[in-house]
Amino acid sequence: METDRNMRERRASLPIENTRPDRLDTLTGLRFVAALLVFLYHSFREQHLVTGGTGSWLASMVDRGGSYGVGFFFVLSGYVLTWSFRPGTPSGLFLRRRLGKIFPNHLVTLIAALALAATGSAALTTTDWLPSLGLLQSWWADPVVTSAGNPVSWSLSCELFFYLCFPLLLPLINRIPPRLLWTATAVVAGLCAVLALAARYLVTDQPPLPYPGFESMSFDQVWVVYYFPPSRLLEFVLGILLARLVLTGRWVRIGMLPAAALALVGYAVSSESAYLLGVGGLATLWVAPLIAEAATADRLGSPSALRGRVWRRLGELSFAFYMVHYLVLTELRRALGEQWTAPVPVELLVALLALAVSLALAWVLYEAVERPVTARVGRRLRPAGALT
Template sequence: MSERTAVGAPERGAAAVSARIPSLTGLRFAAALLVFGFHVHAENIFHDPTARWLLAFVFGQGAVGVGFFFVLSGFVLFWSGKPGMPARTVWRRRAAKIVPNHVVTWLIALAGIVYASPRGFNVVSSVVGLFLLQAWVPVQGVYFGGNTPAWSLSCEAAFYFAFPLLYFWIRRLAERHLWPVAIALVAAVLLVPVLVLPLPTSTAYWLSYVFPVTRALEFALGMVLARIVASGRWIRVGLLPSMLLCVFAYWLCAYLPGMFGNVAGTVIPIALLVAAAAVADIEGRWSPWRHPVMVWLGDISFAFYLLHQLVIRFVGKALHIGSLSTVGALGLTAGLLVVTVGAAWLLYNTVELPMMRLLRGRR
């Protein structure tokens, strides 16, 4: 699709009385918090077996939170489309959102690597990460190199580039085909872990969890769900049932074989939750996620997501976490959370917001 192709707003069905969906903003922080807890667990801060079991029970599957971000991105971008907006404007505005924070956190990660382990510095991996191409490389030291969470931005960058073309196709779908397409996308996500079964574990993991092409299925699903909601064809699954289903699926993923727990195990509950939260806001129904505190945390969640592992990594090395008691580990975890929230607020207000205003251009 030419960069001059216009992106238009979705139609608004009878149920879509408002374009504001603050619950999705609040849910962003919940997903980011799951990823935070997952990385705290991976750092082995807790050494007591009971404490480790509890942390694993709550946060052991936290990496699935990234799937929520991908479905959410597709939903929100489709929902917020503006009539006549050129594709290049979409790309510029998405770049204004993600690039400044990414560059700042990339520099922090680079400085940490050079300071702590100069011999561990890899020029190629660092450059690939800077330009958000790392998820395309099937080498863990590359796609998880530098600031590890930025691998998902590599996927998002690919999604944003493809968005105008995907938008064009999805807007042309007849309304009666929306649910069949959504079901087909879910089926494709469920098929991925089956197709990678014969492959080595490292390759299967990259293809099912990191590779932008397979993760784009979730982004496209979010876009289709936005059109389903906008056209008044939602199936009326409520917010509370979808939340409970997400909790159950999250727990179940720990017991799924192979790569099924990485993405496939939660794709349906996440899709239902995103759409149900949007419908709750549109219709003015109950939602805990649009509370002002949750919305504020959701606003800084992107900065929180990019900073959290850097905080965990740097503080952990500085304090020698291997010698902590369980009480000390609990205090450290709480401190890491507070410090990360504070750092995210600072990054959001000093980098993210000012650079978005500068780079996004006129509304």
């Protein structure tokens, strides 16, 4: 009987097109890890569910968790779309599937956010949240507009821009000769660094942000690096290039564990870096090898701790979880009161309760909205122009 090792070696010797799996379960599991980083950031850094010295320590540990998780999603999006794309796919079908993936969850959580804001007597005008309705809020250099409605949906504003660009970007990147793919990847990495430095030294730092720890920068600087869709497009392009490197056999394997260690080192480096250098594309570069290695492990059938049914299920719920968790946390904090404190074990239990409630609501949103709508819009359209 053929051993697992022999099977992996045989698969590795085959052309990649012949061993490209439809599912990338390890990457699906990693999606939940990224979403969990965002949850931890909002729980301990923004909502301060744990107070005192322990709370300060937790807040410092997850200080860049939100930006790291979002950056991971942006690279992953470019990678997965390129990996799963098949020549001849109608552009109309592609865009229909992408919009069907993000808009239903977005609209449901936006309605919920506006309803909760109204019950809390929040001062939110129509002009504040209206750009969010069409996922256009990240194009506004205004902190009120970018965070209006369901604040986490700003990243979907970027994703929508990526999806619209993908039919144009993929044919261009496919024309890059395989021998030049690493050069193109290095150029994108360099542009991420240039962007971060330009935001820090060329964009005005006035007026300063009125938040502790952010007084040395303006929202314009943060917006250029973090929210502006063309800036974040660099990470999406990085994901496309990574997929091309793997598909053309140009990716140099380092193994899952070293790639994971590199991502952890990158998180530590970004945490110690100045804000404008420690968020956005420059910080996201550290997770790129992990994405490529995880996909390669799935292709070869290599052992993976994140390929089990539980991790796969959590990964499937990750988008819905991402969309509901902030609403749960803000409502929980409002119910507790700004001055609420308790012994650390109790505060941690409250954080776990918030996680459990978020996952439960994510399951409802996934089963009632995301999965049925995604299945419906995935049906093939009649005629449309091909992507390539």
